[in-house]
Amino acid sequence: MSSIAKSVILIDYVEEGLVGPEHFNITESTVPELTASGGIRVELAGISPDPFLRGRIKKPVGSASTLETIRPGFPMVGFVVGKVTAVIDNSNWAVGDIFGAYLPFVTVQNLGPEDLKARLLWKLTGKLTEDRLNLGLGIYGMPGSTAYGGLIDVLRPIKGKGEVIFISAASGAVGSLVGMIAKNVYGCKVIGSCGGPEKCALITSKFGFDHAIDYKKINNKDELKAALKDVAPDGIDMYFENVGGMHFEAAYESLRVKGRIAVCGGISGYNDAVTPPVSVNIMSMIYSFNRIEGFISWPWLSGAQGNFLEDMHGFVQAGHVLPNETVFRGIESFGEAFQSLFTGKNTGKVVVMF
Amino acid sequence: MSSIAKSVILIDYVEEGLVGPEHFNITESTVPELTASGGIRVELAGISPDPFLRGRIKKPVGSASTLETIRPGFPMVGFVVGKVTAVIDNSNWAVGDIFGAYLPFVTVQNLGPEDLKARLLWKLTGKLTEDRLNLGLGIYGMPGSTAYGGLIDVLRPIKGKGEVIFISAASGAVGSLVGMIAKNVYGCKVIGSCGGPEKCALITSKFGFDHAIDYKKINNKDELKAALKDVAPDGIDMYFENVGGMHFEAAYESLRVKGRIAVCGGISGYNDAVTPPVSVNIMSMIYSFNRIEGFISWPWLSGAQGNFLEDMHGFVQAGHVLPNETVFRGIESFGEAFQSLFTGKNTGKVVVMF
Numbered sequence: 001m002s003s004i005a006k007s008v009i010l011i012d013y014v015e016e017g018l019v020g021p022e023h024f025n026i027t028e029s030t031v032p033e034l035t036a037s038g039g040i041r042v043e044l045a046g047i048s049p050d051p052f053l054r055g056r057i058k059k060p061v062g063s064a065s066t067l068e069t070i071r072p073g074f075p076m077v078g079f080v081v082g083k084v085t086a087v088i089d090n091s092n093w094a095v096g097d098i099f100g101a102y103l104p105f106v107t108v109q110n111l112g113p114e115d116l117k118a119r120l121l122w123k124l125t126g127k128l129t130e131d132r133l134n135l136g137l138g139i140y141g142m143p144g145s146t147a148y149g150g151l152i153d154v155l156r157p158i159k160g161k162g163e164v165i166f167i168s169a170a171s172g173a174v175g176s177l178v179g180m181i182a183k184n185v186y187g188c189k190v191i192g193s194c195g196g197p198e199k200c201a202l203i204t205s206k207f208g209f210d211h212a213i214d215y216k217k218i219n220n221k222d223e224l225k226a227a228l229k230d231v232a233p234d235g236i237d238m239y240f241e242n243v244g245g246m247h248f249e250a251a252y253e254s255l256r257v258k259g260r261i262a263v264c265g266g267i268s269g270y271n272d273a274v275t276p277p278v279s280v281n282i283m284s285m286i287y288s289f290n291r292i293e294g295f296i297s298w299p300w301l302s303g304a305q306g307n308f309l310e311d312m313h314g315f316v317q318a319g320h321v322l323p324n325e326t327v328f329r330g331i332e333s334f335g336e337a338f339q340s341l342f343t344g345k346n347t348g349k350v351v352v353m354f
Numbered sequence: 355m356s357s358i359a360k361s362v363i364l365i366d367y368v369e370e371g372l373v374g375p376e377h378f379n380i381t382e383s384t385v386p387e388l389t390a391s392g393g394i395r396v397e398l399a400g401i402s403p404d405p406f407l408r409g410r411i412k413k414p415v416g417s418a419s420t421l422e423t424i425r426p427g428f429p430m431v432g433f434v435v436g437k438v439t440a441v442i443d444n445s446n447w448a449v450g451d452i453f454g455a456y457l458p459f460v461t462v463q464n465l466g467p468e469d470l471k472a473r474l475l476w477k478l479t480g481k482l483t484e485d486r487l488n489l490g491l492g493i494y495g496m497p498g499s500t501a502y503g504g505l506i507d508v509l510r511p512i513k514g515k516g517e518v519i520f521i522s523a524a525s526g527a528v529g530s531l532v533g534m535i536a537k538n539v540y541g542c543k544v545i546g547s548c549g550g551p552e553k554c555a556l557i558t559s560k561f562g563f564d565h566a567i568d569y570k571k572i573n574n575k576d577e578l579k580a581a582l583k584d585v586a587p588d589g590i591d592m593y594f595e596n597v598g599g600m601h602f603e604a605a606y607e608s609l610r611v612k613g614r615i616a617v618c619g620g621i622s623g624y625n626d627a628v629t630p631p632v633s634v635n636i637m638s639m640i641y642s643f644n645r646i647e648g649f650i651s652w653p654w655l656s657g658a659q660g661n662f663l664e665d666m667h668g669f670v671q672a673g674h675v676l677p678n679e680t681v682f683r684g685i686e687s688f689g690e691a692f693q694s695l696f697t698g699k700n701t702g703k704v705v706v707m708f
Contacts, residue, residue, distance in 0.1 A: 055637075241636070248636060263636050277633040282595070282602060282617050283409075285648030292646045294639030 003031045007075040008047065008105035008334050013059045017271055018342055021335030023057075024076070031108045034086050038113035040093045041086035046353040047105045047331065048079035048137040049338035052296075054270040075104040076334075081124070081136030090116075098124040100136040107331065107354065120302055127313050138173055138325060138349035139316060142297050145308045146264055147177035149300035154262040154293050155238045157186040164189045164232045166251055168215075169242035171199035173349035174264070176207050176324045178240045183208050184320035188238075191231055193224075193247060195344045202347065207322065215247070224250035241265065248278045252292075260291040271342060324348030357385045361429040362401065362459035362688050367413045371625055372696055375689030377411075378430070385462045388440050392467035394447045395440035400707040401459045401685065402433035402491040403692035404527075405619060406650075429458040430688075435478070435490030444470075452478040454490040461685065461708065474656055481667050492527055492703035493675060496651050499662045500618055501531035503654035508616040508647050509592045511540040518543045518586045520605055522569075523596035525553040527703035528618070530561050530678045532594045537562050538674035542592075545585055547578075547601060549698050556701065561676065569601070578604035595619065602632045606646075614645040625696060678702030 009025040034041040056070045056077075070077055084097040085108075101121040103109065111119065124136050138144060157163050165182045169175045170192025182188040191211045192203045200212035211231040218224045224246055228236065235256035241248055241263040251261060284290075299305035315321045326346040328337040333352055340346040363379040388395040410424045410431075424431055438451040439462075455475040457463065465473065478490050492498060511517050519536045523529045524546025536542040546557045547567045554566035565585040572578045578600055582590065589610035595602055596619040605615060638644075653659035669675045680700040682691040687706055694700040 244636060263639055265640070275635055275637045277635045279631040280634050281629055281631045282598060282646070282648070283629045285617055285646070286619070287650055288648060289650075290648050292636070292639070294636070294642060294644050296641055296643075 003108045005029050005031045005106050005108040006331050007107070008331060009074065010057055010070055010072050010076055012072045013057055015058050018339060019054065019057065019271075019335075020339040024335045026332050026334075029106075031110065034088060034110045036110065036112040037089045038116070039088050039110055040084050040090055040116070041108070041110050042082045042099070042101075042103075043085045044080045044082040044103075044105075044107050044354065045133045046081045046137055046351050047076075047334065048081075048141065049334060049341060049350050049352060050078060050142065051265060051270060051341050053078055053338070054342070075106050077104050078102065079137060079142045080105065081133050081141070092116075093123075096125075098128055098133065098136065100124055100141045105331075105334070120298075122301065122303070122309065124309075127309065134325060134327060134349075134351045134353055135323060137351045139177065139312060139321060139323060140309065142301060143173035143349055144177060144312050145297040145301035146174045147181060148308050148312055149297055149306060150174075150240060150262040150264050150295055151178050151181055151186075153300070153306060154295050155240065155260055157182060157188055157238060159185075160187050162187060162189055163237040164191065164235070165238040165240065166191045166193070166228065166232070166236045166254070167209075167240045167242075168193045168247045168251075169265075170194045170203050170209065170212070171207075171324075171347050172242065173324070175240065175242055176203065176348055177321055179203065179209050180207050180321045181315060182238075183210075184318075185315065189232070191228065191236070193243075199347060207324070218246075221246040221249045221253075225254055228254045235259070238262070244278065245276065249280070252278075252280060252290075253284070255285075255288060255290050257288045258290070259288060260293065263292065263294045264296060326350045328352045330354065357462045359383050359385045359460050359462040360685050361461070362685060363428065364411055364424055364426050364430055366426045367411055369412050372693060373408065373411065373625075373689075374693040378689045380686050380688075383460075385464065388442060388464045390464065390466040391443045392470070393442055393464055394438050394444055394470070395462070395464050396436045396453070396455075396457075397439045398434045398436040398457075398459075398461050398708065399487045400435045400491055400705050401430075401688065402435075402495065403688060403695060403704050403706060404432060404496065405695050407432055407692070408625065408696070429460050431458050432456065433491060433496045434459065435487050435495065446470075447477075450479075452482055452487065452490065454478055454495045459685075459688070474652075476655065476657070476663065478663075481663065488679060488681060488703075488705045488707055489677060491705045492679060493531065493666060493670060493677060494663065496655060497527035497703055498531060498666050499651040499655040500528045501535060502662050502666055503651055503660060504528075504594060504616040504618050504649055505532050505535055505540075507654070507660060508649050509594065509614055511536060511542055511592060513539075514541050516541060516543055517591035518545065518589070519592040519594065520545045520547070520582065520586070520590045520608070521594045521596075522547045522601045522605075523619075524548045524557050524563065524566070525678075525701050526596065527678070529594065529596055530557065530702055531675055533557065533563050534561050534675045535669060536592075537564075538672075539669065543586070545582065545590070547597075553701060561678070572600075575600040575603045575607075579608055582608045589613070592616070598632065599630065603634070606632075606634060606644075607638070609639075609642060609644050611642045612644070613642060614647065617646065617648045618650060680704045682706045684708065 171194040179190045192209045193213045203209040239251035239261045242265040300308040525548040533544045545565045546563045557563040593605035593615045595617040654662040
């Protein structure tokens with residue numbers, strides 16, 4: 001049986017500035033019947049506007065990224081959550097299975113054996129009920145595995161030692177999870193930076209952060225260092241970098257001995273054509289044994305490293321992490337939802353559910 | 355029996371510029387008889403002019419360093435090699451023992467039980483013969499443990515994979531050792547940067563480096579990146595940082611996936627009052643999982659981490675590492691020897707032997 005699918009099409013690359021609804025078309029197309037032996041048909045329940053996609057809709061310039069290229073006139077590609085609606089001769093998947101994946105933003109699609117080999121899909125059946133599919137884009141998806149891998153395997157907090165962690169974009173999808181795991185699982189002292197009094201109140205009252213710094217009241221690196229010193233007079237052990245710019249520099253200069261920085265994003269520069277570099281005195285990292293390390297979620301999301309899905313499910317069931325979401329409804333809202341990531345109007349994980 | 359000791363006295367702090375003989379006095383003093391139970395008397399055979407001492411003779415500004423402060427009017431403190439000449443009730447040391455240590459530059463001194471507890475001394479008896487005591491300041495001392503720890507535990511080359519390592523100050527005390535261990539023990543492809551055709555010839559013909567880059571022919575970061583690309587078209591896996599400045603930036607921008615940088619020095623900025631920062635695009639380290647890590651030799655030299663002395667002794671005996679030294683004679687030559695570190699007139703480890 002053929003179906004009608006809707007797609008989010010990128011109209012053209014956008015080198016700099018805010019991206020919004022005007023940069024995408026929603027188109028309809030017919031999906032042929034599933035015929036491939038070993039294939040599955042999937043129906044998406046939601047798609048994920050994520051900050052990293054901003055870099056993907058600039059013209060590619062030979063980066064180290066191995067993610068597939070996004071091209072004007074073709075569907076956006078990113079993280080999705082969905083259900084399996086048909087299966088032909090496949091022992092891994094059953095009709096009704098719930099999954100997260102990195103796929104084109106096309107509401108109905110057939111995945112042949114080659115697609116299933118090349119594409120990242122992870123099974124969420126048994127972990128997510130129908131009414132919580134949105135969590136497949138957040139806690140049980142890329143942001144969750146980013147928080148998990150970055151905290152546990154890159155920053156490596158020492159359990160029960162009371163280490164101090166600083167987190168930027170702390171009310172966001174990744175930052176709020178990092179803070180809750182650091183606090184509730186590792187016993188860290190947790191400091192978050194976010195924009196405005198509402199978000200600051202949210203991370204301290206709801207997510208249990210020890211301190212919030214409102215970066216909108218901060219004018220430069222030195223003021224941010226001073227704000228950090230107020231709440232962490234002896235410096236910080238870890239910094240989870242989502243923002244870049246003055247946040248990175250202030251955190252770097254506030255590290256104490258054996259301090260470490262995990263870098264997985266730098267949203268402050270994403271709308272620039274060329275991301276501004278940060279300025280680092282590398283001499284200061286020698287005697288202090290400091291470490292800076294970049295990473296993306298892929299090893300943990302794919303299961304190549306760690307035990308993300310089981311561990312995170314345990315954290316959810318124990319109440320260590322709480323959902324934190326802004327939900328947009330309908331595929332047509334993708335452009336607006338994506339824009340909200342950069343205007344600071346969202347809190348937590350922004351999702352587009354159908 | 356009392357003795358006459360000679361000391362290297364720092365006249366005053368020097369905030370910037372080249373340091374030389376005019377900044378030190380050589381004084382004489384009487385050393386009292388050894389009386390402390392549990393104490394030893396030592397006689398130094400040599401002292402070590404090392405680049406890191408340049409930072410120690412600037413006025414201290416509350417750094418993360420835990421090394422003891424060097425003060426005007428008092429002896430310099432640094433790495434030495436020596437022999438035990440008297441012992442009272444001490445089961446760890448015997449007359450005739452050879453050792454390396456971090457001690458004041460005073461040719462004869464008594465070390466009481468408290469000194470022996472607080473000071474770093476490592477026994478070299480059985481590893482070094484009388485005619486090779488100078489190696490206690492190089493291969494068997496701080497530079498050796500810097501090369502060992504930085505390569506093996508910070509950069510962590512994968513044995514036999516043929517990873518590409520770039521080393522700055524490659525003809526120097528640390529750099530030449532890093533290159534030889536990387537080549538002969540780990541099977542790396544080794545690229546070194548040094549100043550002038552003689553040093554370039556030395557590292558390729560004598561120390562077995564695959565390629566040498568003469569940085570004196572290089573004007574800026576982009577030229578250095580191009581020179582690296584000529585010999586490592588697919589980028590580098592590791593960079594051992596001894597220099598700072600354009601070397602760091604070019605190496606950082608040449609890293610491939612899972613690339614890492616070990617930072618233990620930045621001699622290009624040591625004579626500046628304030629070390630110039632480097633400029634880093636931290637976004638480029640995310641998808642490539644790059645890592646930058648600072649360290650000093652202390653954990654390996656003290657035996658807290660790894661198995662430095664035994665492993666390095668094995669490398670020497672197997673012919674994997676060769677000595678590489680410039681020897682100055684007499685304590686009075688310390689200032690001249692120290693200056694040579696910054697004028698590029700030395701090759702390998704500069705030592706002052708008595």
